[in-house]
Amino acid sequence: MKESIEVEVKIPIENRKSVEAALHRIGAQRLNSETQVDAYFDHPARAFQETDEALRLRSCHPDVDGNEPDNTIPPPYELTYKGPKLESRSKSRVELSVHISNIDSARSILESLGFKHVATISKRRVFYTVDSITVSVDDVDDVGLFLELERVVTSRRDMNPALDMIFNLIERLGLDSNSSIRTSYLELFLQHGCS
Numbered sequence: 639m640k641e642s643i644e645v646e647v648k649i650p651i652e653n654r655k656s657v658e659a660a661l662h663r664i665g666a667q668r669l670n671s672e673t674q675v676d677a678y679f680d681h682p683a684r685a686f687q688e689t690d691e692a693l694r695l696r697s698c699h700p701d702v703d704g705n706e707p708d709n710t711i712p713p714p715y716e717l718t719y720k721g722p723k724l725e726s727r728s729k730s731r732v733e734l735s736v737h738i739s740n741i742d743s744a745r746s747i748l749e750s751l752g753f754k755h756v757a758t759i760s761k762r763r764v765f766y767t768v769d770s771i772t773v774s775v776d777d778v779d780d781v782g783l784f785l786e787l788e789r790v791v792t793s794r795r796d797m798n799p800a801l802d803m804i805f806n807l808i809e810r811l812g813l814d815s816n817s818s819i820r821t822s823y824l825e826l827f828l829q830h831g832c833s
Contacts, residue, residue: 643724644733645800646788647818649808654775657785658764660811661775666768671701676759677745678824682752690722692824693753695741701762715741728804729820730797733790759827771807781826785813 651657661668677695680686686693696716714737721732738744749755761778776784787807789800808815821829 640792641794642733643791643794643797644720644729644731644788645791645797645804646729646731646786647727647801647804647808647815648729648787648820649785649813649815649818651775651783651785651813654777654783657775657811657813660813661766661768661773664768664807664810666766666773669765669767669772671762671764673699673701673760673762675699676761676823678756678759679748679753680756682754687825692718692720692822693748694718694720695738695744695748697741715739715744717744723820724794725797725801726820728801728818729822730801757824757827759823761823769803769807771804773807776823778823778826780830781823784823785811 675697679693679695681689681691681693694717696718698714698716716735717738718733718735724730724732745755759778759781761776761781763774763776766773766775771787771789774786776786778784787804789804791797791800805815808818
């Protein structure tokens with residue numbers, strides 16, 4: 639089985655409209671927008687905060703006309719494991735996901751196995767694509783505004799070329815790549831004293 643490595647860079651932003659204008663200026667194609675609700679769990683025998691791993695259950699609610707989530711359509715659900723970060727310039731890590739049809743049953747399975755709910759984080763994301771890079775403008779409840787840029791690769795040797803592409807795109811957007819952070823939304827959420 640090939641690895642699925644999410645090569646990801648995250649940058650805090652001040653102004654959504656100026657970033658979206660820069661994306662349009664360089665020819666990024668707007669894809670969709672959605673609200674994602676992520677429930678994070680900790681392992682019963684090791685602390686994911688210490689091992690730099692994450693386990694989450696996600697529900698995605700597509701926005702209607704780019705405004706509000708459409709609650710009339712059942713959202714897709716996903717169970718995702720994220721491994722430790724693989725290098726020092728980004729949040730790149732192995733990511734494994736499976737789609738599930740019943741989030742309540744999945745949550746019950748995790749809790750029955752001893753996994754503990756840590757936090758639930760909600761964010762509204764607007765997705766773009768440019769140069770085979772997925773870009774999202776994220777408004778994360780109780781955390782702030784961010785730009786995430788990612789490309790999925792199947793080999794560790796492809797990580798550095800993907801990172802170079804991402805950092806080049808950041809410069810084209812007029813942003814400072816040195817302002818990127820490696821902290822996850824969960825870590826930021828917990829740092830803000832939320833739970």
